[in-house]
Structures are given as C-alpha cells and as structure tokens.
Amino acid sequence: MNKEVIFDQIFTKLNGYSISDEAKTNHKGSVEDILYGEVSLDTLKQILNDVNKPLKGIFYDLGSGTGKAIIAAHLLNNFQKYVGVELLKGLYDESLEVLNEYKKLSEQNCDNIVFENDDFLNTDLHDGGFILINHPTVDRNIFKKLEQKMKKELKTNTIIITTIRQLEDKCFQELWSKKYKFSWGDSTIYVHKKNPV
Numbered sequence: 001m002n003k004e005v006i007f008d009q010i011f012t013k014l015n016g017y018s019i020s021d022e023a024k025t026n027h028k029g030s031v032e033d034i035l036y037g038e039v040s041l042d043t044l045k046q047i048l049n050d051v052n053k054p055l056k057g058i059f060y061d062l063g064s065g066t067g068k069a070i071i072a073a074h075l076l077n078n079f080q081k082y083v084g085v086e087l088l089k090g091l092y093d094e095s096l097e098v099l100n101e102y103k104k105l106s107e108q109n110c111d112n113i114v115f116e117n118d119d120f121l122n123t124d125l126h127d128g129g130f131i132l133i134n135h136p137t138v139d140r141n142i143f144k145k146l147e148q149k150m151k152k153e154l155k156t157n158t159i160i161i162t163t164i165r166q167l168e169d170k171c172f173q174e175l176w177s178k179k180y181k182f183s184w185g186d187s188t189i190y191v192h193k194k195n196p197v
C-alpha cells in the first residue's frame, strides 16, 4: 500500500477537532488557550524536503494531537525514533488507536514510535534532533517557558520548526520561513537551528 493510501485510510474517518473539544471538557486543568489543528502528509513532506538537511536523530512533535505529524514523518523519513507528546488524554488515546492501525497497515518497523500523555514542559528534550511545534497554544508564557527549556536542553544544531510564532532567543538562528497549507488555512512556518548558548 502506498504512503498516501495508508495515511488516508487511517485519518480520513477521524475528526481531530471534535476529539479535541471532547478531550478539553474532560481535562482537569485550564484549556482555553489550547489550540487544535493539523498538518497533512503533503505539507509535512514539502516542509521536510525544504529543510534540505540530513534528517536524523529523534523527531519530537510537541502537541501531537491524533498523531498525524508523527505518522506522516514515519512514512516519509528515517529518523531514529518518533516521539509525540500530547496533553489532552482524549487525543492521546486516539493516537494510540492510530498507532495500532498503522502497525497493521505498515510494512515498516513501528517499534520506534512512542506517544506520551503529558505536558511538553515535562518532556526531556536532551536527545531531540528535530522538533516540531505546530501552534499548540495562544499562551505566550507557555511558549516562553518551552523556549527556555529548549535553550537549556537541546543539542547544538537541533532543528526546531514552529508555526505562526518564531523563537525569540538569540541561540535559535532562524534559517528561513515560508507559508504552507494547514487544516485551518495557510500559515508561515519558521525553521530554526540551535546554536551554542
């Protein structure tokens, strides 16, 4: 089965927006700043091609939703490991279902895919090689905390991709930015490289 067929078979029937809405009603903490939206296989393929650097190490999706970006990255690349971190339990549970279905359809080894149900501010990022942050929140303070955490933990040369909002600290060098299509419309992504602090 080709990549597009596998991806569509898993995700066409899922409505991540309504799963997110329901998951928010069951979440104990504050949810008003948490956003939902999705990247497509085609958009992630374009982004990874445009990055034009060796894509290696551990791929993190911080705010992994139903697992779309993780499954797309696994279909497209040869990262060593894929880690999706999602705060909302309902979305995390759905990503486990997605992984089970993917394991049945994929001919590749899927043992290197992991989903975690946690706040990404608790995730140890020391081993990260490629970090995707696809607009998880409107809360600028959380974004700032995540930036400080990445400044402390990430290795030099780690690639960090953010949507809509750039990283501000000087240790994150912006390599380029470009508009791509997302489930909510066109948005700019910013590609950064971590420089020595």
Ligand SMILES: C[S@@+](CC[C@H](N)C(=O)[O-])C[C@H]1O[C@@H](n2cnc3c(N)ncnc32)[C@H](O)[C@@H]1O
Binding pocket: 020, 034, 035, 036, 037, 038, 039, 061, 062, 063, 064, 065, 066, 067, 068, 069, 085, 086, 087, 088, 091, 118, 119, 120, 121, 134, 135, 136, 137, 142
């Ligand atoms: C815009 S969606 C992106 C989903 C997926 N990464 C994609 O690109 O298709 C952002 C996700 O981040 C999650 N999120 C928001 N704040 C979070 C936090 N502090 N820790 C972990 N996940 C979070 C949201 O619940 C949502 O699923």
